[in-house]
Amino acid sequence: MNDIDEVVRRAAAAGATWRATPAAERAAVLEGVAEALLKHLDELWPVADAETHLGEVRLRGEVARTAAQFRLFAEVLRDGAYAEAVIDHPDPGATPPRPDVRRMNQPVGVVAVFAASNFPFAFSVAGGDTASALAAGCPVVVKAHEGHPQTSDLTAAVVRRALPDPDLLGLVHGFEAGAPLVRHPLVTAVGFTGSLAGGTAIQALIGGRPDPIPFYGELGSVNPVVVLPSADPAAVAAGFAASLTLGVGQFCTNPGLVFVPQGEGETEGEFERAIGEAVAATTGGRMLTAKIRDGYLRAVERLPGAGLAVLARGGAGDAPDAVTPQVFATGLDAFAGGLPELAEECFGPAAIVVRYRDSSDLPDVLRRLPGSLTASVHAGGPGDARDITAVLERIAGRLIWNGWPTGVAVCWAMHHGGPWPATTSPAHTSVGAASISRWLTPVAYQDWPAELLPLELRDDNPLGVPQRVDGRLRA
Known part of the structure; x- marks a missing residue:
C-alpha cells in the first residue's frame, strides 16, 4: 500500500504542472511519445511476443497503432474543440437577469488505468486510456496486466523518457494492487478493459469509496x-x-x-x-x-x-x-x-x-x-x-x-462503447478522439475577472479555439 500511495502522490504532484501546461505544448509531448514508441519498436515487440505469443507482425502493427493514438490526441489538442468553450455575455434584460457565465472542460485529476490482457500496447501502459488522459491534462497510474509485466515495464520506461516529468505515468504491479489503487483518495477516475467479473469488482470498490468516482469499464460483448x-x-x-x-x-x-x-x-x-x-x-x-x-x-x-x-x-x-x-x-x-x-x-x-x-x-x-x-x-x-x-x-x-467487428479504427468518429455489460458508461468511448471527454469535467466561471480566465474563454480568443458565444458557434 505504501508504494502505491507514493506512486499516486507523485503522479498528483506532477499533474499540477501538467494540467497548467498549454494544450499546444501537451500536443508536442504526445507526438514525442509517439516517436519514442516507434524508435524503440525493435526492443518492444520481442519482449511482448515472449509474454503473449502474438507474433511479430501483429505486435509491430500494434505499436504503430499505439503511436497513432498519441498523434491523434495531439490533433485533438490543437483543434481545441475538446475544451467545449462556451461564453454567455451578461444580459440584464433577461428573465431572470443573466450574469457573465463562461464554461469549459478541465482535467479531472489522477486517472487509474487497468491494462488489458489482449493488447499489450494499444490497451495497456501506453494505450488509449493513457494517451487520452494525458491529452486531457491528467496524470496516469497504470495497474499492469499480469500477462505481460516485462512489456509493461519497458513500455513505461520508453514513455517516461518522453514526458516532461516521468511521474506523470505511474506503474504498479500485482493483483493485490488493484483495490488500494481504486480506493486511493487522490484517484479521481478509473479506466478498465477486461472481464465482467473484474469490472464488477472494481465498480463495487468505487461504490464503497466515501466519494464514488467515475468508472469507465469495458467488460464483455457478444457482438x-x-x-x-x-x-x-x-x-x-x-x-x-x-x-x-x-x-x-x-x-x-x-x-x-x-x-x-x-x-x-x-x-x-x-x-x-x-x-x-x-x-x-x-x-x-x-x-x-x-x-x-x-x-x-x-x-x-x-x-x-x-x-x-x-x-x-x-x-x-x-x-x-x-x-x-x-x-x-x-x-x-x-x-x-x-x-x-x-x-x-x-x-x-x-x-x-x-x-x-x-x-x-x-x-x-x-x-x-x-x-x-x-x-x-x-x-x-x-x-x-x-x-x-x-x-x-x-x-x-x-x-x-456487410463487414466484421474485429478491427477498431482510431479516428474522430469512432464510438467504442455500448450498453451494459459492454461498458459501464455507454455515452462514452474508449477509442477515438471523443475518448478524451472521460477525463474532463466542466467548470463554469461567473463574472470572473478577464485576466484570471483560461485563455480558451477570453473574448479575444488568443488560442483560436472553437467557442460558442451567446448561443452561436464560432470556429
Whole structure:
C-alpha cells in the first residue's frame, strides 16, 4: 500500500504542472511519445511476443497503432474543440437577469488505468486510456496486466523518457494492487478493459469509496451478427471465420452470435453449411495466458450441455497448449429459451450460429440480448434491414454493414462503447478522439475577472479555439 500511495502522490504532484501546461505544448509531448514508441519498436515487440505469443507482425502493427493514438490526441489538442468553450455575455434584460457565465472542460485529476490482457500496447501502459488522459491534462497510474509485466515495464520506461516529468505515468504491479489503487483518495477516475467479473469488482470498490468516482469499464460483448437471406453465403462464411479466429479470438469485438436463415424444415441451410466448412478449415493457437485458456475451455465445454450442437471445429495448431476454434448451432426458439445464459461472452475463438425461419422473427429476440460494443448486418441491400437496424441501435454502440467487428479504427468518429455489460458508461468511448471527454469535467466561471480566465474563454480568443458565444458557434 505504501508504494502505491507514493506512486499516486507523485503522479498528483506532477499533474499540477501538467494540467497548467498549454494544450499546444501537451500536443508536442504526445507526438514525442509517439516517436519514442516507434524508435524503440525493435526492443518492444520481442519482449511482448515472449509474454503473449502474438507474433511479430501483429505486435509491430500494434505499436504503430499505439503511436497513432498519441498523434491523434495531439490533433485533438490543437483543434481545441475538446475544451467545449462556451461564453454567455451578461444580459440584464433577461428573465431572470443573466450574469457573465463562461464554461469549459478541465482535467479531472489522477486517472487509474487497468491494462488489458489482449493488447499489450494499444490497451495497456501506453494505450488509449493513457494517451487520452494525458491529452486531457491528467496524470496516469497504470495497474499492469499480469500477462505481460516485462512489456509493461519497458513500455513505461520508453514513455517516461518522453514526458516532461516521468511521474506523470505511474506503474504498479500485482493483483493485490488493484483495490488500494481504486480506493486511493487522490484517484479521481478509473479506466478498465477486461472481464465482467473484474469490472464488477472494481465498480463495487468505487461504490464503497466515501466519494464514488467515475468508472469507465469495458467488460464483455457478444457482438451479434445478423445475416439476411439476400447476403452472399460464401462471403459471409469466409469473413466470419477470419474474424472469429483473428488473434485466437481474443478480441473484445469477436463475433460471438451469428443469426442465419435456416434451410427447409428447420434444417441446416446454405449459410450454416458454408460457415461450418469455413471454420473447419481454420487453425487455432496459443492463448494469451493459461488462465484465459482455461476460461475458454470451460466456456465451450458448457455449451453442448445447454442443448447446442457442434457445427464445426477447426485445428488446434502445433503448440501443445493451443486451443481449437469451435462453432455451435441451434434454432431461434431454442436460443431464446436459453437466454440470458446463451448470450454470455465466450472469450476466444467460439461462437453460436442461430437459425431463424423469417427475419421478422428476429427483432423480439435481438431486444433480449445484452448490450454489445458492435452489431453487424449482412445483406444484399438496405431494404430488408430497416426494422432490425432500429433494434440494433438500442443494444450496440457501433453498427457495421456487410463487414466484421474485429478491427477498431482510431479516428474522430469512432464510438467504442455500448450498453451494459459492454461498458459501464455507454455515452462514452474508449477509442477515438471523443475518448478524451472521460477525463474532463466542466467548470463554469461567473463574472470572473478577464485576466484570471483560461485563455480558451477570453473574448479575444488568443488560442483560436472553437467557442460558442451567446448561443452561436464560432470556429
